Amino acid sequence: MLNFNQFILLLKGARLTLEISILAMLAGSIIGIFIGFLRASKNPVIRNIFRIYVDIFRGSPLIIQLFIIYYGLPIIFDLDVSAFFTAFIAITLYTSGYMAEVFKASIEAVSITQWESAYSLGLTYPVIALKIILPQALKIAVPPSIGVLILVIKDSSLASVIGFTELTRMSNIVRAQTFTTFDVYAMAALLYFIICYSISLLGSYLEKRIGSSELHKINY
């Protein structure tokens, strides 16, 4: 069995898992909003260029993206950075691919008449996008974003391979100390479950509160 100190170590790992997931989620959402608007653009060239971006980050394993950033940052930008930063960059880019699709769908779900009436009032594109469309799209984007957050928390476990000590790598460390393989991994799995399941419960609560009137429009 695990003793108290080892349990505390796992909790520390869980905290780092949460930290990196939430940071990557925030940064990924900001990139995702920009790309979402470009993906929802009427210009087919712009739409398709950013479709490639989305297809690359959603269509390849996160572990490969982690390795590319891990080996790429030092040689391309001549940067010597921590495992945390490397994992943060890779997971952010990965998340931005998913969030771009969430925001694209949410932006398209906002009624076209909102754009038309704003244009007829003489407002410019950036003002319409940020002040009129975005607030409405953000509300629609909440439930699918919860799904992406859960995905990111689970996939952040892959950051253990490049040496970032989050929950999965921490459980490897505790396992090496104690030789209690099954207990450690089962406890780590339980911690992941508690985190992700509570977030998904929160998600279904929010989904009910926001109401199906907005959500039936979304084709995500």
Place this chain on the structure above:
Amino acid sequence: MYVFHFNEIFEYLDILWSGMLVTFHLSVLTMLFGTILGIFIAIARLSKNRLVYFLSTMYVEVLRNVPVLLVLYIIYYGISSQLKGMTISAFWASVIALSVNSSAYEAEIIRGGINGIMKEEIEAAFSLSLKKMQVFHYIIIPHALRLIWDALGNQLVAIILGSSIASIITLNELTYNALEIGSRTSRHFETFVVLLFIYVVLGFILSSLFRLIKKMFLRPANL
């Protein structure tokens, strides 16, 4: 300034190819077992028996909220540490972990498809005096398949991408072999860029295949 050398990697195409075969083998077995298991779990999730419903729901919720990497660790390291003398190969541990993980997602997709069929439709079929098997064969399956086809395709692409984590337990599939090439040539970055495109292309081929089959064989849902 770093100079990129991609040509060195192409000297090791045979290693990439043998890794690709293992990835292919692993993915196909996972798709097969994951889908079969998923169908059973989906049926269990629709059961009126409370125990069956509870157990299958727990199965789905646990597996959807735990990283597949930990499932893999538990199967590969955990089970052999609990049961003395029982060892499992990296390949089969990966097949089991990925299948179990995928089955939870597929169960939800399939359940959604069955729920998506309207009650009236089935009642109408029965009122035309079709037998139970006929209703299943002519009404439920074609319609449900059409409803779930896209989601199922995405899930199967996710299996190919997910199979890359088997490299962590040193199964010599595509990602692991790429690491090998990286350490032989010291060109890790270039190797992984090539690998990224291989995975994107593999996923693209499979999803195109799914679209093609949909176009050719699946009747449009006229709802």
